[in-house]
Amino acid sequence: MSGALLNNLEAGIILDDMSVKAESLQSSAYFSGLGSEELDSILKQVFEKTVARGEVILFEGEPARAVYFVISGVVKVFKTSADGKEQILYLARPGDSFDDVPVFSGGLSLASAEAMTQVVLYGIEKDNLEANLREYPELAENILKVLSQRMEQIISLVEDLSFRRVTGRVAKILLENAEDTTGQRHRLTQQEMAAMAGTAREMIGRSLKLLEEEGKVRLERNRIVLTDKEALRELAGVGR
Amino acid sequence: MTKMPEIDRSQCNGCGLCVEVCSCRILMLIDNVVEIKEKAECQRCTRWCTVCEMVCPTGAIQCPFEVVTEETQHSADTS
Numbered sequence: 589m590s591g592a593l594l595n596n597l598e599a600g601i602i603l604d605d606m607s608v609k610a611e612s613l614q615s616s617a618y619f620s621g622l623g624s625e626e627l628d629s630i631l632k633q634v635f636e637k638t639v640a641r642g643e644v645i646l647f648e649g650e651p652a653r654a655v656y657f658v659i660s661g662v663v664k665v666f667k668t669s670a671d672g673k674e675q676i677l678y679l680a681r682p683g684d685s686f687d688d689v690p691v692f693s694g695g696l697s698l699a700s701a702e703a704m705t706q707v708v709l710y711g712i713e714k715d716n717l718e719a720n721l722r723e724y725p726e727l728a729e730n731i732l733k734v735l736s737q738r739m740e741q742i743i744s745l746v747e748d749l750s751f752r753r754v755t756g757r758v759a760k761i762l763l764e765n766a767e768d769t770t771g772q773r774h775r776l777t778q779q780e781m782a783a784m785a786g787t788a789r790e791m792i793g794r795s796l797k798l799l800e801e802e803g804k805v806r807l808e809r810n811r812i813v814l815t816d817k818e819a820l821r822e823l824a825g826v827g828r
Numbered sequence: 829m830t831k832m833p834e835i836d837r838s839q840c841n842g843c844g845l846c847v848e849v850c851s852c853r854i855l856m857l858i859d860n861v862v863e864i865k866e867k868a869e870c871q872r873c874t875r876w877c878t879v880c881e882m883v884c885p886t887g888a889i890q891c892p893f894e895v896v897t898e899e900t901q902h903s904a905d906t907s
Contacts, residue, residue, distance in 0.1 A: 642839055642887065766895045775892035778878060789882060810831045810876045814897045 606631060613710060615683040616657045617734050618727065626724050633716040639703040648700045652690035654711040658682050661707030662774075665699050666783060676783040678741055679704070681774075685734065691717065692735075704780070749786045752825060757785040758795040760824035762805065766814055833880055837861050839888035846880035846889055855880060862888065 610627045613619050613634065619627060637656075639645055645656065648667060656663075663680040677699050680686045690697050691714050712720075721728050748757050761784050765774045778796075782789040796812065799805045804820050806813040814820060821827070842860035856865045878891040 642836060762895050766897050773894050773896065775894050777881060777890050777892045779881065779887075780892075810891065811894045811896060814895065817897060 609634065609636075609710075612659045613657070615659075616685060617683065617737075618655075618657065618685060618730050620730060622724065622726055622730075626727070629723075630712070630720055630727075633712055633720070634710045635712075637709045637711060639707045639709065641703055641705050641707075643703050645701040645703060645707075645709070646687060646697050648698065649696050652687050652695065652697045652714070654713045655685055655688045655691050655717055656701070657685050657710045657712075659708040659710055661703060661705040663707055663709075664702045664704050664780070664783075666702070667699050674783040675786050676780065677745065679784075688731075688735065689738065692731075754785060754787050754791050755795045755798055756823050756825060757787070758792060759799065759804070759820040760826060761785060762799075762812060762814060763817065763820055763824060763826065766817075832864055834890045834892070835862055835864065836888050836890075839886045841886050841888075843885060845883040845885070849879045849883050851877060851879065 606628065609631055610624065613627060613631065614622070619630065622630075635654075636659075637645075639661075645663065646652075658680045660682055663684075663686060664676055665678050665680055665686050666674050666676045668674050678684075680701070686699075686701050687697055721731070748760060752760070758781065761776075761781055765776055767773050776784075778789050778792045781792045785792065796805065796807060799820075800807050802819070804814070804816045804823070806815050840861045842857060842862075844857055844862075846862055847855045847857060852866075854864055854866045855862055857863070876891055876893070880889045881891045
């Protein structure tokens with residue numbers, strides 16, 4: 589094969605790779621609506637990282653150096669108490685980001701992050717992200733929206749932990765993690781549900797049993813079927 | 829296909845607690861790492877008891893649940 593042809597092929601592969609990366613990046617609310625020129629420029633600063641299930645991506649209290657975007661897989665963002673109890677703040681799925689708040693505030697990571705499956709991440713280092721922010725006002729607007737949604741999410745968690753009974757919290761977790769409109773099915777262990785609800789694993793088992801006795805769910809082998817979503821919504825204190 | 833408990837061999841410390849508690853007796857240690865020895869036996873248990881996951885000190889065994897709605901359950905069954 590001639591050198592020129594090889595170069596063209598290589599260039600084609602790089603371009604294809606760039607367009608795949610641009611598409612992946614656009615799935616994040618950070619970059620939605622940005623033009624191809626802006627995306628191409630940002631892509632040059634993006635690094636990719638593949639993480640195995642169970643691997644800790646970052647630890648609470650360490651300097652926050654980059655914002656991460658989930659391209660595939662699920663990441664658990666959580667805090668740990670001095671006696672080892674875990675509270676999941678949220679699960680970051682494809683399109684979601686994490687560690688953004690301390691990157692912008694210039695502080696330490698507020699929570700740890702661990703891969704719940706094999707995960708592919710894109711990351712942008714703090715300095716590069718700040719330079720892009722100054723360059724592209726649309727990016728700044730998107731980030732404001734993302735951080736506002738994050739604030740809503742955390743306030744909702746405070747509300748759950750303060751005012752909802754465990755069964756209500758479990759009902760809310762089930763509703764939030766039921767198959768979404770894209771048909772994507774999420775999987776959760778009882779330990780993960782406990783860490784989300786801020787309770788012990790045993791309480792999750794009891795709550796699920798209670799919900800089944802009340803006819804709101806049906807427990808099948810490795811599946812929780814929501815049989816009465818309306819009743820679950822009422823119990824969880826959430827609207828449609 | 830019936831799902832099995834998921835084992836991450838790299839995280840297993842060979843303590844054998846899961847083997848002791850398994851009511852279907854399908855788990856065993858091979859070279860100090862847990863394995864499912866009888867998949868058919870596990871399929872016989874209608875409940876996903878998750879006790880192995882509960883006792884595992886390292887998180888090497890996971891028994892995740894899918895959360896589905898009644899309306900979409902059929903598509904979940906066929907996929």
